[in-house]
Amino acid sequence: MLLLSQVRSLHVWGVEQKDGGLRSECLWNIMRLTLDEALAVGSQLEIAAINGTDIIPLSPTLAAQCGYSMDSDPWGNTKVFVSLLGCYVDNQADETFNLGLRFQMYGDGLSKKVQRDVTETCSYSRWASREILYFQVAISIHGFTVHLDPGGIWKMTFHTPDSKVMVLKDAHRAGYGAMTTPTRLVLRSPYNMPETYAEEVAGVPMEVFSVSTYYKQVRRLAIIVAAAACPTGGLVFTDEVITWYVPRRIPPLISSAFKILETHMGIDGQRLDKTMMAIRRYKLSITESHVVIELPVGSPDGYYKSHAPDYSYHITYTVEPMLELLWRAEDTQADTRYKVLFPITTPLMPRPPHVTEIPEQKVFNVLLGTFLHDVSLLNITFTTGVLTVTECNARGFDFQEHRFANSSKTFSLQVPFSDEVVLKHNPNPLTTVYFLPLVFGLLILPEQIPFPHPAELEASLEDVVLPTTTGFCDQDNFYISVKYGSQGDNFQIMMLHAGSWRELDTELYSLTDNNTHVSIVVPYTAPDTVFEAVQSDSIRARVDLLLLETPNMWQLNDLSLACNFPLTMTECYPNGTVTALAVKVESVRNLNPKYLTLSDQSCKPVFSNDRFAFFSFNLNSCGTTRTFFDNVMVYENEIAMHHSMGKHQSRKGLINPDYRHTVSCYYLVNDTETMAFRTRPRNSDPKADPGVGQLVVQMRLAQEVSYDIFYQTEDYPVVKYLQQPLYFEVELMRSTDPRIALVLENCWATLHEDRTTLPSWDLIVDRCENLDDRYIVFYPVVADARVHIPAHVKRFSVKMFTFTTDETVLKEQIFVHCDADLCDTTKPDGICSGQCASPLRNAKPLKPTDISQHRISSGPIILSDSSNFV
Missing domain, CATH: 2.60.40 (Immunoglobulin-like)
Known part of the structure; x- marks a missing residue:
């Protein structure tokens, strides 16, 4: 709204009043009323002017004509500006002004309409000769002194810059305001009216309102020419600062030299002193062509607002600075007060x-x-x-x-x-x-x-816990346990069969699943096992298992479990019959056992499949050979794949067509003597005298001093720490004769399986512990559930520090060997008198001829210390 007026006197003072969310303030030539968010939020607001007993609703058109302006932020904080020279203001000689407004609020958030009346008295007498006021859409201009009659305005000529004439009634109908006060002429124009025009001044776009008012007086006609120009731009934005440029010299308002007397900067119509400007970091400066105001973006006097154009988050910052200038024309000495309230909103600032x-x-x-x-x-x-x-x-x-x-x-x-x-x-x-x-x-x-x-x-x-596999064996089966990982049962169990992987056959094997583990029992003769090696009394079998994740075909884990299973490969019977078992081992994967024969190729297996061939023959047939060694007769034959059998099978792709397995049988040979005998009646029942046979002595390594648990063949090599003793037991096997006693003649240790190699360490010498070594201990043997004849068993321990080289404790693999004597306790002598019966080492008694000596050795034992053993 454009407000023009002519005044003479200069003076101002202001009063502030508060009433339940309403606050009114006199700010020089305007009054400001503030309505708090708490009162207005969620409601619609209507404002009416109180003119004596009349209540005049202020429509937007009437407000623009009469000097009223209202602005609200999005949250309902409302500011109402009223010109002291506005309509419905009780004007006392252009010095004291009584204003009354009625606020009515209604909406969904209110149970009934809320009404508040506000009255305010402002005093202001420091009027400049001409005042131009622009707040939001209103500009006020005040001119020179005349004697005015309230009904004297005849017509108005608007300069656009072309002239357009309207009588007062038409001007009011068009939206313009024109009135007189006791000493002033007041003209108002809403913003962007047809009779205003745009003009650029010093690079700043401005809206110009220029009008000549014809005023009737007694016997004469007075013409008052007035003009106002208000900035509509002049803004420069950065992310941190808003810069507002206002022309220092405005040609529509100034036609001669002038002098700026006062410059003020404010916010929302309220002047700010230099201290407050410094606190707020506001800057006001004057250049040769502009008055410049700088405001930091984010100042507490403004507010931020969110926006979402095209669903993209942006913000704006809004603030309403005020610029007030007072200048004096040097030719007329007339003062002009120029006040602009200029709301600024930054462009959309993206804040994703x-x-x-x-x-x-x-x-x-x-x-x-x-x-x-x-x-x-x-x-x-x-x-x-x-x-x-x-x-x-x-x-x-x-x-x-x-x-x-x-x-x-x-x-x-x-x-x-x-x-x-x-x-x-x-x-x-x-x-x-x-x-x-x-x-x-x-x-x-x-x-x-x-x-x-x-x-x-x-x-x-990396949080995936893979499934794990463990396993053990008994005499007949592999026992495999698969523990689920963090992914549950997301895998398939694959078994290696004939060199390729295939899914586990659940019908072939026993499976148990308890949602955390899968247990599998696999017989060692199952199709998915492989045979690694055979010995005379056992076979070493292996099962290979793979956990495969599908569909990525990732190998999650695997297990290769190999164990020795008892299996008699050859049996020699007293009647001269021999049975022999040939096994297809891993090293001859392409072997077909049915094509194996004995030395006589006409002697074929009596039974065969893809893994075994079973032979049964007489020692006097099939090309069996016989050899004598001392009192032992040895029969030998050979199971082999002979080249002449190639016509029965395709030899293409055979890795090693030669397969040989020697079958041996050992028989003791008796001496034959001629003697005479005669019969006579017997006086007593016949009794059996000792005959010729074999006595077996074995050495075993116990896990503890209790001698209850022993290491088995598959446990070797056994690993022992240096601080752990070795507990040995030597026992006469399969004998119940209490007349036989077992005596350890000598025991020693070597680094190799050959008992004659060096270096060696003496453990027992001449049936007694080595006197040079304090780490050998004998243990007494008493009868229990396992040991029936204590004389058949000898026990001793060796501490690991016995084995030194160059005063350094040995940490390698060792073998322990012993010479054991079996003697007849019914014929006591130096040997059968007991272990270490005579401590004298000088004289070694001669062994009787009926003493049987046996040589025995342990399996490999690895010596280690706990610091490097994993």
């Missing part, structure tokens, strides 16, 4: 929300922001659906809103990886990639403008 992931084990910890206080989060869209904020917290997603001192806010959300809204996949066997797509449903208040913000969160963790 940032989604920050805060690392936390097994949880997506999301921080979304930063937003202004007028943004609210309504809901979040997950892959499974939409959840409100309340539903998120009820589900265990920790949602919080964080407010800061500058009124900004952020939102935080925690979603555990284990929830179904989190997608996951494994790029490799050990890594899990967790993926959480989100759409945050945001809302701008109070306009209720929704805008979504999508986000995609991703985290990778």
